[in-house]
Amino acid sequence: MARRAAHGSLARLKRPITIAGGGLAGLSLAIALRRRGLHVTVLEAGHYPRHRVCGEFISGVSEETLRALGIADLFDDAHHHVSLAWHDRGRCFLTDKLPAPALGISRFALDERLRERFTGRGGELHTGTRARPEAADGFVWAAGRRPRPGRWIGLKAHVRITTTADLEMHSGSNGYAGLAGVEDGWTNVCGLFLLDREIPAKGADLLPAYLEAGGSTRLAAAIRAAEWREGSFSSVAGFELGPQPAVPGLLCVGDAESMIPPFTGNGMSMAFQAAERALDPLAAWSEGRQSWQETRVLIQDRLRKGFRRRLMAAALLHRALLHSGIRAAFGSLAETGILPFRPLLPLVR
Numbered sequence: 001m002a003r004r005a006a007h008g009s010l011a012r013l014k015r016p017i018t019i020a021g022g023g024l025a026g027l028s029l030a031i032a033l034r035r036r037g038l039h040v041t042v043l044e045a046g047h048y049p050r051h052r053v054c055g056e057f058i059s060g061v062s063e064e065t066l067r068a069l070g071i072a073d074l075f076d077d078a079h080h081h082v083s084l085a086w087h088d089r090g091r092c093f094l095t096d097k098l099p100a101p102a103l104g105i106s107r108f109a110l111d112e113r114l115r116e117r118f119t120g121r122g123g124e125l126h127t128g129t130r131a132r133p134e135a136a137d138g139f140v141w142a143a144g145r146r147p148r149p150g151r152w153i154g155l156k157a158h159v160r161i162t163t164t165a166d167l168e169m170h171s172g173s174n175g176y177a178g179l180a181g182v183e184d185g186w187t188n189v190c191g192l193f194l195l196d197r198e199i200p201a202k203g204a205d206l207l208p209a210y211l212e213a214g215g216s217t218r219l220a221a222a223i224r225a226a227e228w229r230e231g232s233f234s235s236v237a238g239f240e241l242g243p244q245p246a247v248p249g250l251l252c253v254g255d256a257e258s259m260i261p262p263f264t265g266n267g268m269s270m271a272f273q274a275a276e277r278a279l280d281p282l283a284a285w286s287e288g289r290q291s292w293q294e295t296r297v298l299i300q301d302r303l304r305k306g307f308r309r310r311l312m313a314a315a316l317l318h319r320a321l322l323h324s325g326i327r328a329a330f331g332s333l334a335e336t337g338i339l340p341f342r343p344l345l346p347l348v349r
């Protein structure tokens with residue numbers, strides 16, 4: 001009897017949750033928790049709205065997941081991308097259609113909409129606040145990929161440019177870039193390249209310079225000649241793909257847990273899916289129905305099991321994409337019409 005009473009008073013208490021990182025995983029989780037009436041604080045290092053290095057091409061997330069998080073309507077005016085053209089060093093070797101449309105919306109717009117939804121629902125947001133990863137009850141780490149010495153540089157800008165498909169992929173000897181439409185007629189050009197300190201460029205010119213160095217010379221020239229959206233150029237370096245370094249006892253969601261290679265266009269979907277998978281266990285902890293240790297282990301288990309296969313497949317394909325011989329073989333298969341593009345896609349979803 002006394003035990004039941006204690007359980008009841010804990011449930012009424014609704015323990016507060018703090019989320020470090022107001023990106024897609026952090027804010028979507030925070031919004032969903034607010035819908036359950038829980039007290040949520042988000043600590044975000046940056047400010048909104050802001051451009052972020054991201055392909056802004058959302059593929060593989062279901063309407064049900066977005067609805068479960070209470071954010072489906074935020075995508076009402078997003079592009080629905082269907083057609084795809086893949087170029088290698090300027091030569092188009094594959095055109096196809098995606099089995100399901102991908103969403104196109106800039107991070108400038110999306111993160112701001114999420115912020116607005118969260119604060120509009122009574123959530124507490126502290127911007128310009130850099131949190132530290134600490135294993136504490138009720139503390140969720142959604143602060144994205146962990147800064148560490150890495151081989152990659154990510155570059156992006158919005159430009160006015162004509163494309164031949166909703167998504168144009170351009171692979172080269174040093175990485176790859178995707179072009180996809182976002183709002184107001186802008187095309188997001190976003191690339192992931194092997195860091196090369198010999199490339200003689202600075203600032204925004206890094207984007208065309210890296211494309212040029214990888215063999216996409218025509219695209220580089222078109223981008224140099226195009227109109228650029230003011231303030232949209234962004235760059236990031238100093239990170240690694242795949243599982244991120246773990247801090248014992250720290251609950252991580254989104255890229256903070258594992259970062260899938262960007263060519264999949266699935267990282268943002270994974271951030272939303274991770275939020276959905278964390279939602280019930282966090283609500284159960286907040287309402288006093290389970291311990292933090294049980295909650296953390298349950299969420300980590302769900303994320304590992306749910307994402308393991310696609311992370312492994314994506315890591316292998318990513319390596320293949322950077323290998324000139326394998327890219328040439330892909331090209332030949334595509335030209336003879338037997339590249340198994342459609343069967344490959346579900347492996348990274």
Ligand SMILES: Cc1cc2nc3c(=O)[nH]c(=O)nc-3n(C[C@H](O)[C@H](O)[C@H](O)COP(=O)(O)OP(=O)(O)OC[C@H]3O[C@@H](n4cnc5c(N)ncnc54)[C@H](O)[C@@H]3O)c2cc1C
Binds near residue numbers: 025046056132145190
């Ligand atoms: C080059 C490139 C291209 C990509 N293209 C695509 C694509 O086309 N499609 C796709 O689905 N995915 C793409 N991704 C991946 C996608 O951007 C991520 O998977 C997604 O942003 C993960 O969301 P997140 O919320 O986990 O992390 P983030 O969106 O990175 O959010 C983390 C947040 O935490 C904040 N933060 C960081 N440190 C702290 C701290 N100490 N304290 C408080 N706040 C902190 C950051 O400011 C940020 O707001 C791409 C990634 C790269 C690098």
